[in-house]
Amino acid sequence: MEGEKGMPQYRLRFEEITEAHRADVGSKGYTLARLYQAGFPVPPGLIIPASAYRDFLTACGLERLLTRPQTTTYALWQAILTAKVPPALVQALRQAWEELPHPIAVRSSALGEDSDRASFAGQHDTFLDVGDFQALLTAVRGCWASLWNKEAVHYRLHRDEEVTPPAMAIILQPMVRAVRAGVAFTADPITGQQDHLIVEAVEGSGEALVQGQVTPYRYTVPLGPEGPHPDPDLPDEIRAVADLAWRVARWTDSPQDIEWALDEEGRLHLLQARPITVLGGEGAEPTLWTRDNVGEVVPDPVTPLSWSVLDPLTNRAFAHLLRRLGIGDYPQAGLFGRFYGRVYFNQTLFQAMLRRFYVSETPWQAVPRLALTGLRALWLLYRLPSEARREIQTIRTCRTQGCAIAIWRRLIEQTMATHLGVTVMAELLHMALEKVLARWTDGETPAAALTAGLKGVHSAEAGHALATLARRARNDPHLRRIILKTPVDQLPRRLATTAHTQPFWEQFRRFLEEHGHSAAQEFELAAPRWRDDPTPVLAALQAQVAEDEPPTIIAPPSPVEAAIARVEAQLGLGKRWFFRRLLATARRFAQLRENLKYHFVMAYSYLRDHYLTQARQLIAMGRLIEVQGIFFLTEAEVEALRTGNLPPAEAGARIAHRLEEWRKARSFFPPSVLRQRPDGSLEAREEAISWExxxxxxxxxxxxxxxxxxxxxxxxxxxxxxxxxxPGEVLVAPAITPGWSPLLLTAGGLVTERGGILSHGAILAREYGRPAVLNVPQATRRFRTGQRLRVDGSRGVVEVLP
Incomplete structure (x- = not known):
């Protein structure tokens, strides 16, 4: 597309766009421009056409990557993010920037997006509140790069889209300062009924609603031949939205999904309109994403650096495990996703991978596969313990002798793969143990009681070692007084410089040498390790030193030996032999799972040290402002910044934008389950709460x-x-990792929102003799600090007492 004097036309005002531009501005941009021209309340805007994206690829030498069979989508994504924008395009963007009021919204309009076949909703990136020109360049590249994120690529493959290669236009509009916002459907997207429309509304920006972060107010408005027939009691703005949606549907002659916003002056704005691509019927199955299990391991929003490591690492580990079980056509991405900064597990995809082995679904075809998988699983039961012990020993040797970062990376990869295999086997063994207890005994002895008392669990040893230090301090009045009277942030210096406390400090330093790689968020590279910041451990130490007596446990659990004897007394000779073998194997794998995780975190901590060193080097080179900034770049971006392929100003803009997004993500509670519709939009799914x-x-x-x-x-x-x-309080938390272990000895009991029988919190609670009930829906919102709770870890019940 050319403008005056044959120069490329890289910016088009809404009022300039005609049918001839449609193929270059995408359906979303074209529809918005034509709605603007038709007099609908669309904010004015500009479009950067898809030809600009293609010229960008050519000028940066990236076109050749599209033709290389070995090029991964991840490599394309990173290459686009780090490439330099050509001068002609920079000039066009500068002119667009000067023409629009600030701040602006930068939205994708990919070719094929928001068509009547596929919406691509949520698959491509949007950048809001872009407040300076450098941030605009970052946002434009971010939109282009999102063509190649794994969600968009999987969506195109799933929809069999034929846009090859894909291309994207970009919409630039001034931000609307919304007091209320939402979406509207002119047909029911679930049932397909067109006799009513649906309006959803939230306070403030509609972004949280579109992304599934909040539950909206929902209004159903009847439709007749002449338009909506809203209830007179409905708010005026809802009636106005219903009328707007209906008029858009009539203008487009198809059911529409619109996004709207009401600004501070009461003006209604139309932000987007697209066809409803799924109206009930076949092919409307949603994808379920869950925080179960993964939410315990990665409880908080992950930084870009951590995600760029963990995403490919975990997917490769799952692929390796499934290949060992005979599933060779496992997709290399998609099992994990990131929404609102949090990691989610693709439950739908995982079940689809396993469904081919269900006899009930494909009876005669599945039997050979099931038999072969069973044999492979038995082989894994034999092989995995020796593999785990070898990797643990290699990591400990590396820690003692020192290893290059390349070796640590290889150990991280191998240990994650083995840990995943051990985890799956441990879960299967525990399920088998529960079935044996249910079918062969009176059911009075829970499986949890039989897997307590594991020996040599390294994460539990950290708590025991800290308890030993606390006992020493309690028995020394002078030392106890210093620990309790000194602010925790001043405690290291006080203990290290006071003659009487120096031997104690040396013992504490040896504790850190062994366990200092732990952290509250062990999979987050940005999270300080105990050896970096011992404050959390010292705070737990202070609480234990202040404790005069341990918390009173009502009806304490019987020793594991007595529980085993009670079960064996109900079994015959053959069943008793089988039970003993099963229990021994289940206990061994539970212990291996914890110890592999402990040593994976040990190896992973050296990757954090590596990036901290790189951050200091980049600061010395004048390419990075502060150390923490490195965690808001991806691995590829860090390398590009180090080699000079990523300008420092561009890196700084990305860091600032992502840091702000990360902080926003920390400020709200993520839904435990997400339902992703076929068009890519998200719906939060919370657990139902019973009458009890x-x-x-x-x-x-x-x-x-x-x-x-x-x-x-x-x-x-x-x-x-x-x-x-x-001391003695019931700890109520979203999830517990081994990094919390010192606190569990202070707590009287444990309640968490996530976790199961074999989760880290459960194993630690059993090792410390603390009653625990896990996977309690919305526990941190249902209970309040100070309430008296009865925690029954035998029945799995938590009760609020008067």
Whole structure:
């Protein structure tokens, strides 16, 4: 597309766009421009056509990547993010920037997006509140790069889109300062009925609604031949939105999904309109994304650096495991996704991978595969323990002797793959153990009681070692007084410089040498390790030193030996032999799972050290402002910044934008389950709460560690808040990682929103003899600090007491 004097036309005003531009501005941009021209309340805007994207690829030498069979989509994504924008395009963007009021919104309009066949909703990136020109360049590249993120690529493959190669135009519009916003459907997207329309609304920006972060107010408005017939009691703005949606549907002559916003002056704005691509019927199956399991391991928003490491790492580990089980056509991406900064597990995809082995679904075809998979699983049961022990020993040797970062990376890869295999086998063994107990015994002995008392669990040893230090301090009045009277942030210097406390400090330093790689967020590279910042451990130490007596456990769990004997007394000779072998194997794999995780985190901590060193080097070179900034770049971007292929100003703009997004993500509670519709849009799915919660103030979860305790609740969301935990209180948290282990000895009991029988929190609770109920829906919102709770870890019940 050319403008005056044969120069490329890289910016088009909405009022300039005609049918001739349609193929170059995308359906979304074309529709918005024509709606603007038709007098609908669309904010004015400009479009950077797809030809600019193609010229960008050519000028940067990236076209050749599209033709190389070995080029990965991840490589394309990174290459576009780090490439330099050509001068002619920079000039056009500068002119667009000067023409529009600031700040602006930068939205994708990919060719094929928002068509009547596929919406691509949520697949490509949007950048809001872009407030300076450097940020605009970052946003434009970010939109282009999102053509090649794994979600968009999978969506194109799933929809069999024929746009080859894909290309994208970009929409630039001034931001609308919304007091209320939302979406509207002129037909029911689930049932397909067109006798009513649906309006959804939230306070403030509609972005949280579109991304599934909040539950909206929903209004159903009847439709007749002449338009909507809203209830007179409906708010005026909802009636106005219904009328706007209906008029857009009539103008386009098809059912529409619109996004709208009401600004501070009461003006209604039309932000987007696209055909509803799915109206019930076949092919409307949603994808379920869950925080179960993964939410315990990665509880908080992940930084870009951590995600760029973990995403390919975990997907490769799953691929390796499934190949060992005989599933060779496993997709290399898509099992994990990131929404609102959090990691989610693709439950739908995982079940689809396993469904081919269900006899009930493909009876005669599946039997040979099932038999072969069973044999391979038995081989894994034999092989994995020796593989795990070898990797653990290699990591400990590397820590002692020192290893290059390349070796640590290889160990991280191998240990993750083995850990995943051990985890799956441990879960299967535990399920088998529960079935044996249910079918062969009276069911009075839970499986959790039989897997307590594991020997040599390194993460539990950290808590025991800290308890030993606390006992020493309690028995020394002078040392105890110093620990309790000194602010925790001043404690290291005080202990290290006071003659009486120096031997104690040396013992604490040896504790850090062994366990200092742990952290509250062990999979987050940005999270300080205990050896970097021992404050959380010292805070837990202070709480234990202040404790005069351990918390009272009501009906404490029986020793594991007695529980085993009680089960064996109910079994015949053959069943007893099988039970003993099964239990021994289940206990061995539970221990291996914890120890592999412990040593993976040890190896992973050296990757953090590597990037901290790189950050300091980049600061010395004048390419990075502060150390923490490196965690808001991807691995490829760090390398590009180091080699000079990423300008420091561009890197700084990306860091600032991502840091702001990360902070926003930390400010809200993520839904535990997401339902992703076929058009890519998201819906939050929360667990239903039973009548017992409202009537009896009782909540059911997973019985993870037997015993019963009564104590005051201490509701926390992160380890910093957990420093306020007092001895004997019931710790209520979203999830527990081994990095929280020192606190569990202070707590009287444990309640979490995520986790199961074999989760890290459950194993630690059993090792420390603390009653625990895990997987309690919305526990941190249902309970309040100070409430008296009865935690029954044998029945899996938490009750609020008067």
């Amino acid at each position: 919660i409202a009537v009896r103030q009782m909540m059911q979860g997973v019985a993870a560690s037997p015993g019963q305790v009564v104590g005051r609740a201490r509701v926390v969301h992160n380890l910093d808040e957990a420093r306020t935990l007092r």
